[in-house]
Amino acid sequence: FFFFCPGLETFSQLVHEDDYGSFLVNESEIDDFPRFAHRGILLDTSRHYLPLKSILTNLDAMAFNKFNVLHWHIVDDQSFPYQSIYFPELSDKGAYSRNHIYTPTDVRLVIEYARLRGIRVIPEFDTPGHTQSWGKGQKDLLTPCYSGEQPTGSFGPVNPILNTTYDFMTKFFKEISSVFPDAYIHLGGDEVNFDCWKSNPEVKEFMKKQGFGTDYAKLESYYIQKILDIVFSYNKEYMVWQEVFDNKAQLKPDTVVQVWMENNYAHELSSVTGAGFTAILAAPWYLDYISYGQDWKKYYSVEPLNFPGTEKQKKLLIGGEACLWGEFVDATNLTPRLWPRASAVGERLWSSRNVTNLQDAYKRLTNHRCRMLRCLHEK
């Protein structure tokens, strides 16, 4: 079966078996190219640690489905498995355990394994929200929350008013920029809860000094802009979640905005591309939202360019991502939950706009699924 599952994916899909068990390929000319340049899968290794094997198996599956970007949401509130060279305490104190980490060697392995399959690895270090686990190994990074005059003992987003924050981020992103070779780093910027900032007297004082009034979105943008500048100084481009755009931070022209909020995402795509920014679409493709039945059909039926906009705007939508957030996912159920549902997204991002017939897709997808079983099993 080995030649079924090589890097020559399109070719391998031409192979079929006759009634006598021989494998055949009809003489064909292959004219195949992707519709969208960014075809990604998001994996979350913070809500649950994913052992290397499961990440590598997933990279194989991605290759079979012509995905070319692994968006590695590597750390978050719950755990910090990334072993930093400059700041070893981050994972020492922030990972689930000493075993639940990715060493520099592990990271290099993932990047290389992906590279050999034509897959880029874009790491996401999401700040200023989603950072609870960072605070365990980096004192004073997070904002102390207050109840009246007293600190409560709990912490909120990254503290945007301290110089030490930016000293840390400067050094941290220097490391990240050299560890991950891709031109892009994902900087997150989603779901920043302002309650803790609002409770902190020093933050309130800072807001006054800066003339931000009570508009904490301005404080968020202030922070983000400084991070963007830091990352830019290392010659990296960045991707951000849509809130960074929505809250009007000053973004460099090459910023990629990831649209993830389901409510009226077509409108968001118009706004983002209308403002001249590149966009990628994730909103209708949150594959962690499981439901009973053939939900692959609704993923397949998404037409990314169905939003009001000019030709020029449409060109700014460079692709999309199927996201598998990790709240309920780990190595025990990752592969069956992601595949072949993500394959529907894979075809939508690769094939022509007019390839939409569900019945035909079903036939091909069930076949493809059997092929994936064989190929992933071989590995």
Place this chain on the structure above:
Amino acid sequence: MAYNKFNVFHWHIVDDPSFPYESLTFPELSKQGAFHAITHIYTASDVQTVIEYARLRGIRVVAEFDTPGHTLSWGPGAPGLLTPCYLGKDPSGTYGPINPILNSTYQFVTSLFQEVSAVFPDFFLHLGGDEVDFTCWKSNPNIRAFMKEMGFGEDYKKLESFYIQRLLDIISSLGKGYIVWQEVFDNAVKVRPDTIIHVWKENPTPYTEEMANVTKAGYRALLSAPWYLNRISYGQDWMAAYQVEPLKFEGSSEQKDRVIGGEACMWGEYVDVTNLTPRLWPRAGAVAERLWSNATVQDLQDAYVRLADFRCKLLGRGVQAQPLFVGYCENEFGGF
């Protein structure tokens, strides 16, 4: 199952899409009806292996051969068994439920269940009886004639009952007891008093009401309706399963005594070996505790802590149980 103290494996072994059970009496059934006659079958030896493996773990195997509906895969290997549907005066080429008006049907059923009764040692057989679609019967002129002859009028439930009753008599004469899906009760089929009714529907009658009706009529009841674990959804749905109280219905204590237990069901439309274990475990654990422990054991937070911990234990024992929520186990599945 053993780790979770389940003690009955309800094996829904055949249905419309395929017939994997290799019958010694009717080898054509699996030859023609299995997805693949060689690779996708359970030989007599396979079946014995399952039964013995289960037995050593204190688990009964209750086989279900669901009739008269859910039998399309029986047709190819048993010509003449299923009802030919008609389009006007002519057969349409498609088939419906088992044909209840032919003697050959009952001969077949007798022989098949003779074998099944011998193969499966448990006292109970599950005979199905759910979701019988009357459309095909109605279209068939011979059946319509039979309905007239028997004085059933237009009430096809009476025809269904006619079949089921004869089936139950056959099973009884083979010395077995039977479990049937609730439609058999709902359609007023005359069943023996020791019949167990399996409650699975949530509408039109709420299952709590059905439990009351079934037990009031004197039958024993099994509850599955709120425990269809194949119906996945986002989030911690184990909690809803855990909060079910099987005895929460209007009835006397005698009625409540007739509730002998329940089953977590994992129907196979979207399930196979690639996802069975994570989809079933540890969610089924919530059902297991509800069926084993005292009615007072209800605290969700406490249950979460114990079930999450138990899930890690299952991993350690090689069971590919999925996570309940964010977190970790000392030993993750497949190692580090």
